[in-house]
Amino acid sequence: MRIRPVTLVLCMVLLAAVAAIAVIAPGTMEAKEKLAIELAATPTPTADVRSMLQVTIDPRNTPTPTPLLLKLGAQNDEVRRLQQRLKELGFYTGEVDGQFGQGTQASVILFQEQHGLTADGIAGEGTRTRLYSQSAQTFIPTPTPAPTPASLLKKGDQGDDVRRLQERLKELGYYAGSLDGDFGGGTEEAVRLFQRQNGLGVDGSAGKQTFALLYSEGAKQVTITPTPDPNTLPILVNRDHPIDEDFEPRHLVKLTNVVPSSVAKIKGSDIEGDRTAVNALIEMLKAAHADGVTNWQVSAGYRSYRYQQKLFDQQVQEYRGQGFTQANAVSATRQTVADPGTSEHHTGLAFDLTVPGTIFKGTPEQIWLHKHCWDYGFIIRYPEDKEKITGYIAECWHVRYVGLPHSQDMRDRNLCLEEYLDVN
Numbered sequence: 001m002r003i004r005p006v007t008l009v010l011c012m013v014l015l016a017a018v019a020a021i022a023v024i025a026p027g028t029m030e031a032k033e034k035l036a037i038e039l040a041a042t043p044t045p046t047a048d049v050r051s052m053l054q055v056t057i058d059p060r061n062t063p064t065p066t067p068l069l070l071k072l073g074a075q076n077d078e079v080r081r082l083q084q085r086l087k088e089l090g091f092y093t094g095e096v097d098g099q100f101g102q103g104t105q106a107s108v109i110l111f112q113e114q115h116g117l118t119a120d121g122i123a124g125e126g127t128r129t130r131l132y133s134q135s136a137q138t139f140i141p142t143p144t145p146a147p148t149p150a151s152l153l154k155k156g157d158q159g160d161d162v163r164r165l166q167e168r169l170k171e172l173g174y175y176a177g178s179l180d181g182d183f184g185g186g187t188e189e190a191v192r193l194f195q196r197q198n199g200l201g202v203d204g205s206a207g208k209q210t211f212a213l214l215y216s217e218g219a220k221q222v223t224i225t226p227t228p229d230p231n232t233l234p235i236l237v238n239r240d241h242p243i244d245e246d247f248e249p250r251h252l253v254k255l256t257n258v259v260p261s262s263v264a265k266i267k268g269s270d271i272e273g274d275r276t277a278v279n280a281l282i283e284m285l286k287a288a289h290a291d292g293v294t295n296w297q298v299s300a301g302y303r304s305y306r307y308q309q310k311l312f313d314q315q316v317q318e319y320r321g322q323g324f325t326q327a328n329a330v331s332a333t334r335q336t337v338a339d340p341g342t343s344e345h346h347t348g349l350a351f352d353l354t355v356p357g358t359i360f361k362g363t364p365e366q367i368w369l370h371k372h373c374w375d376y377g378f379i380i381r382y383p384e385d386k387e388k389i390t391g392y393i394a395e396c397w398h399v400r401y402v403g404l405p406h407s408q409d410m411r412d413r414n415l416c417l418e419e420y421l422d423v424n
């Protein structure tokens with residue numbers, strides 16, 4: 001076997017090194033063992049140091065985001081939002097303070113149990129997705145059996161039967177008022193909401209059918225519309241975007257039940273509106289009163305598809321009576337009455353505001369409305385300078401609730417709804 005010179009040189013170097021260690025280091029076995037242990041403990045150097053550095057500075061090598069787990073001890077805005085939602089649904093009764101304490105944990109567990117989720121008290125992705133969905137149920141307490149009163153209960157009634165009715169409506173989440181045994185506007189709204197959400201005829205009085213369902217296993221908990229998300233764009237209803245024939249707003253309230261008579265006259269006891277929009281309307285009109293502008297009337301609100309059909313047909317008949325042909329009567333009607341399905345009033349988000357006994361245009365109310373409605377989530381839906389775009393002759397009395405910040409944004413950029421939705 002031939003030994004190559006290179007190997008020979010290496011062997012000599014190695015021998016020299018061993019000799020050097022033998023000379024320098026103390027010749028005890030103990031020291032040699034120590035050295036061996038230290039050498040073994042030293043990490044093996046990485047072959048390529050540059051590759052390590054590259055890993056560190058590679059911009060693509062960002063850490064995987066940790067999924068947001070809200071649990072005991074957490075404290076932030078997301079916890080606040082969680083508490084707010086749990087409260088809306090009746091699972092949480094504590095303070096909305098953004099601090100995930102025992103109470104929040106207990107209500108998360110209640111929510112999870114009722115929805116068939118792992119009841120660990122931690123609000124992870126799964127729990128929160130369910131919580132903010134339309135299918136989130138309200139808290140179901142232990143059902144209470146109660147007797148059915150012999151007679152129909154309606155607005156104006158008083159007594160223990162009414163109190164029991166309020167109690168049951170409260171358990172199911174429909175009623176938030178006091179259990180005073182007094183069947184007022186608030187109780188009527190609760191009965192109407194129960195009837196609407198449980199597929200009964202909506203009349204606001206509690207008769208046999210309503211009572212039977214109210215105390216049955218089939219009584220549904222109230223479905224609460226989630227807090228409106230300001231990022232959601234407003235719904236567009238016009239001739240090109242008709243609403244479905246079966247569309248019905250989720251939570252209609254009767255204006256006479258919720259708008260104080262000192263705030264506005266309600267023309268007709270049947271005028272209804274979407275709860276959120278009506279609340280904004282009340283706030284707006286109260287602000288007008290504070291400014292000394294007080295003579296308000298609500299002339300129109302929610303209209304069903306069928307009702308709009310009736311209005312349309314009536315107007316066509318009127319033109320026919322004036323000698324118009326059918327085609328001309330229809331096209332003339334379209335100038336002022338929306339085709340069924342194309343009226344914003346179907347959404348429950350539009351109202352016609354007037355001053356009793358006079359033309360609205362030019363009144364202090366009209367001037368105030370056009371200046372301030374934007375700050376309360378309303379827009380002037382059919383302005384004069386947008387007739388070509390909206391397709392409607394200006395209606396200075398018709399306001400539409402779109403919510404904040406959309407209304408202010410539309411004012412600041414002078415956009416009507418069609419333009420706003422196109423440019424967004």
Ligand SMILES: [Zn+2]
Nearest residue numbers: 300351352398
């Ligand atoms: Zn209108």
